[in-house]
Each structure stands twice: as structure tokens, then as C-alpha cells.
Amino acid sequence: MLAQPGQRLTAVDIEIADGAIRRISSAGENPAPQGAEEIDGAGLLAMPGLVNAHSHSPENCLRGVGEGLLLEPWLLRMFGSSGLYTAEDHYVNAMAGAVEMLLLGVTTVVDHLWMTPPSLDGVAGAVRAYEEVGIRAGVAPLMNDCDFTGELADAIEFDLGPALMSEQVRFLEPDDLLAQFEEAVSRWHGSSDGRIRILAGPGGVQWCSDELLGGLADAARNHGTGLHIHLLETFLQKAVCEKRFGRSGVAALEDLGVLGPNCSLPHSVWIEEEDIDRIVATDSIVVHNPAANLRLGSGRCPVGRLHERGGRVAVGTDGSASSDNQNLWEMVKLAALIHNDGPRWVSGADAITMATTAGHGVLAPGDRPDGRIVEGAVADLILLDQSADGLAGVQMLEAGLALSESGRSVRHVIVDGRVVVRDGRLTTVDADAVRSALREQVERRRRDVEAPPASTGDAMSRMNTFIRSLGESAATVSSQDRRR
Numbered sequence: 508m509l510a511q512p513g514q515r516l517t518a519v520d521i522e523i524a525d526g527a528i529r530r531i532s533s534a535g536e537n538p539a540p541q542g543a544e545e546i547d548g549a550g551l552l553a554m555p556g557l558v559n560a561h562s563h564s565p566e567n568c569l570r571g572v573g574e575g576l577l578l579e580p581w582l583l584r585m586f587g588s589s590g591l592y593t594a595e596d597h598y599v600n601a602m603a604g605a606v607e608m609l610l611l612g613v614t615t616v617v618d619h620l621w622m623t624p625p626s627l628d629g630v631a632g633a634v635r636a637y638e639e640v641g642i643r644a645g646v647a648p649l650m651n652d653c654d655f656t657g658e659l660a661d662a663i664e665f666d667l668g669p670a671l672m673s674e675q676v677r678f679l680e681p682d683d684l685l686a687q688f689e690e691a692v693s694r695w696h697g698s699s700d701g702r703i704r705i706l707a708g709p710g711g712v713q714w715c716s717d718e719l720l721g722g723l724a725d726a727a728r729n730h731g732t733g734l735h736i737h738l739l740e741t742f743l744q745k746a747v748c749e750k751r752f753g754r755s756g757v758a759a760l761e762d763l764g765v766l767g768p769n770c771s772l773p774h775s776v777w778i779e780e781e782d783i784d785r786i787v788a789t790d791s792i793v794v795h796n797p798a799a800n801l802r803l804g805s806g807r808c809p810v811g812r813l814h815e816r817g818g819r820v821a822v823g824t825d826g827s828a829s830s831d832n833q834n835l836w837e838m839v840k841l842a843a844l845i846h847n848d849g850p851r852w853v854s855g856a857d858a859i860t861m862a863t864t865a866g867h868g869v870l871a872p873g874d875r876p877d878g879r880i881v882e883g884a885v886a887d888l889i890l891l892d893q894s895a896d897g898l899a900g901v902q903m904l905e906a907g908l909a910l911s912e913s914g915r916s917v918r919h920v921i922v923d924g925r926v927v928v929r930d931g932r933l934t935t936v937d938a939d940a941v942r943s944a945l946r947e948q949v950e951r952r953r954r955d956v957e958a959p960p961a962s963t964g965d966a967m968s969r970m971n972t973f974i975r976s977l978g979e980s981a982a983t984v985s986s987q988d989r990r991r
């Protein structure tokens with residue numbers, strides 16, 4: 508058993524009760540209580556289940572969309588052609604992602620749930636899927652109320668045109684969004700014995716008013732839950748924040764009371780030394796999304812420097828329209844490899860820690876031992892077949908898990924003390940039926956996705972010109988200055 512990176516135990520029994528790890532003892536020392544379900548671990552490796560600390564479930568039917576685009580034109584492309592979503596659509600997408608993740612040994616997902624437009628019905632659809640399939644989930648309804656990109660464009664006399672975002676991304680008033688968040692918390696926060704949590708989910712510093720950012724931060728703290736917000740993913744976002752606040756987006760977030768141990772910051776690519784100081788000093792958590800950042804030419808999160816300062820860093824796939832699947836093992840491998848051209852490398856053990864203990868910090872603020880196989884932690888663990896292709900040839904366990912494993916070896920998956928995958932098959936839902944429903948949605952959206960309206964093309968081309976007009980493209984800057 509790998510209790511956590513660096514801590515291996517052999518010949519032990521793990522006793523689970525009421526969703527938690529109750530006792531770890533020498534094999535056979537404490538016979539199983541009567542009526543207990545026993546799993547034979549011979550030839551298997553037990554380890555904590557993985558945490559996908561940043562995703563967007565609605566993109567599960569949009570894989571492969573917008574290849575070759577920087578983030579901002581990609582957003583226009585995606586929201587200009589993906590169509591509207593019903594509650595049932597959200598249910599199917601969330602369910603399909605959860606099925607894929609559970610079969611790969613991912614026991615928790617943080618779903619930064621974008622909806623067109625934000626609605627409690629949409630949240631209900633995603634929550635219902637997670638309740639039924641048995642995954643642990645933090646659902647953060649994504650909320651934006653403005654876009655400050657236009658201000659920067661105006662300042663340099665660039666005409667971005669009418670469509671910053673497509674018409675289907677309607678901005679609601681901050682009061683309405685805050686009321687929606689309160690209602691979501693009262694309906695679902697802590698449901699399914701605490702397996703479902705509602706997090707505040709402002710979309711990003713550049714897409715939210717001070718009122719919405721401060722309001723959601725207060726509300727999250729009042730409810731003892733997390734706040735999850737995209738941070739400085741691109742060069743353009745950094746420039747927008749500096750124009751709007753006269754300082755970095757991270758400094759502004761600190762002043763608005765957003766940073767803190769309950770705050771998680773997906774991407775954090777364009778952060779400077781002082782920003783890292785603020786993130787570490789407030790014990791906020793960065794979420795590294797290496798595949799999406801590569802796919803969209805955004806640059807790289809300075810993971811090594813964050814680690815060096817003692818900062819917490821989790822890892823996520825991001826949505827499937829930018830990472831193209833929900834396999835967190837691929838992100839673990841990328842996290843362990845793409846920083847190797849700098850002075851501070853990320854080890855396999857570091858990457859596994861990012862995907863387990865650090866990930867749980869996003870979901871539940873506080874000093875819980877979750878993400879380890881230790882007494883008192885949530886009983887989210889996976890059993891891997893050590894004779895399967897991924898692990899059979901492995902010499903050094905932590906490095907092998909990070910670099911050789913891909914989810915192929917996952918035999919059993921336990922979430923909250925319940926066996927949800929047994930012998931590689933889901934026990935909770937019919938996975939083939941879920942995939943069929945997803946295919947139906949892919950087909951329904953295909954025509955619009957293949958041929959976006961002309962207004963989308965116009966907006967994308969203006970956005971591309973705008974990004975170039977800032978001096979250098981984000982991709983160029985990233986290759987020159989972000990080698991760390």
C-alpha cells in the first residue's frame with residue numbers, strides 16, 4: 508500500500524466504516540467484523556484515489572474543438588458554436604466525465620460548471636449525475652458579470668467589435684448570481700453524506716466585477732466552503748488586470764478578500780514573484796493544468812517555484828475541449844515532465860502529492876488528512892493491478908506511478924467507503940448507456956460546431972489581431988520568458 512508518497516506499507520488490512528478509514532493494522536490482526544464486505548488485495552497496490560482539481564463538465568461533448576487557437580479566440584469559437592444546454596445535457600456531460608474518471612481511478616472532481624446561462628436547473632443536472640454515479644464532487648457554478656477586455660482594447664484604441672463573448676453567454680447581475688449561489692448551497696452543499704460540496708466559482712478576475720468577487724468570497728467563507736477562480740491563464744488576462752487595477756490581478760484578489768486557504772486558483776500561469784508571495788502567504792492553492800495550457804498556447808505555471816516556497820499546488824485536466832479527455836494520470840505525467848528544462852524539477856512523488864493530498868485541499872478547507880490512506884481520512888482509495896501493463900515493469904514506485912501508469916491498472920475504486928468500480932466495471936450506472944447519451948449529444952451539436960456563425964469568425968479574427976497588437980503573442984512571450 509502507498510499511504511502517501513514516501514510511505515509504503517505491506518501486509519496490512521484497511522478497515523473502512525462510515526465513509527472513512529477507521530483502522531490500518533497488520534494483516535490478520537483484526538478479523539473483519541461480521542457482515543463486512545472484504546476485498547482481497549493480493550497482487551494489488553492500494554493508494555489514495557486521484558483528485559481532478561479543475562474541470563468543466565459541459566465540454567465532455569466538445570472534444571477536439573478549436574484546435575490551434577489561443578485561449579481567447581478558442582473561447583469565442585467554443586461559446587459561439589456549442590449551443591445551449593438543458594439540465595439533462597448537463598446531467599449527461601457530468602455523468603460521462605465521471606464514468607471516465609472513476610474507471611481510471613479518479614475519485615474526486617472539481618467541476619467549475621459553466622452554463623449558458625447560469626441556472627439552478629443546470630447545477631441540479633450536474634449534481635444529480637455525481638450523486639448517482641458515486642464520485643466525490645465539488646461543484647462550483649461558474650459566474651461572470653462583465654468582461655474588462657474591452658476596456659484594455661479601448662485604452663489602446665482598438666475596436667474589438669460588439670462580440671467579446673457570444674450572445675449565449677449572458678451576464679447576469681451580481682445580486683442575482685449571489686442569490687443563485689446561496690440557493691445552490693442551501694440545496695446541495697453537503698448532500699450525499701457530504702460527498703457533494705458547492706463551491707463559489709467566479710469565472711476569472713477579468714470577467715467579474717469587484718462586487719461579485721467580494722460577494723462570492725464572503726459567501727464562501729460564511730458557508731465554510733471553497734472558492735474556485737481561474738487566475739491569469741494568458742498574457743492578455745495579465746494585461747487586462749494591470750489596466751483595470753493598476754496592479755496585478757493577484758494583488759487585487761488579495762485586497763478584495765478572495766485569497767485564503769479556501770481559495771483555489773486554476774492556471775496561475777502569468778504570476779510574478781510578488782504574486783507567488785501573496786499566494787503562499789495566504790495559503791491559497793494553485794491548480795496546475797498542463798495539458799490545457801499547452802493546447803491553448805498559454806504558457807506554464809511556475810510549479811517548481813511554488814513548491815520551493817512551500818506553496819500548495821494541485822492538478823487538473825481542465826475541460827475536455829482544451830485537454831480532450833479527463834485522464835488525470837496524463838496530467839500527473841505532464842506535471843512531472845514539462846518543468847524539467849528549469850532549475851526546479853517536479854518529481855513523480857511531487858506530482859502524485861499534487862493529485863491526491865493537494866487536490867483534497869481544494870474541496871475541503873481545513874486540516875483534514877484526506878488524500879492519504881491514514882486513519883480518519885475519507886475512504887477514497889483505488890486498487891491497482893501490479894501485474895498489468897502500467898505497473899508490471901516498475902522499479903521505483905512513485906516515479907512509476909507518475910510516469911508509467913495511465914489508469915490501465917485500476918481494478919477497484921472506493922469512494923466514501925463504497926465500491927463504485929469492481930473488477931474494472933462500474934457498480935452504480937450503466938457506462939455504455941451513458942456513452943450512448945453522450946454520443947447523441949455530440950451528434951446533435953455537430954452541425955453548429957462544424958460551422959460556427961460568421962459573427963464568431965469575425966470576433967475571433969478581431970481578438971487575434973488585438974492580442975498581436977499588444978506587442979507579442981502570448982505564445983511567443985511564453986516561449987521566451989516563461990522557461991521555468
Ligand SMILES: [Zn+2]
Nearest residue numbers: 737773825826
Ligand atoms: Zn478552466
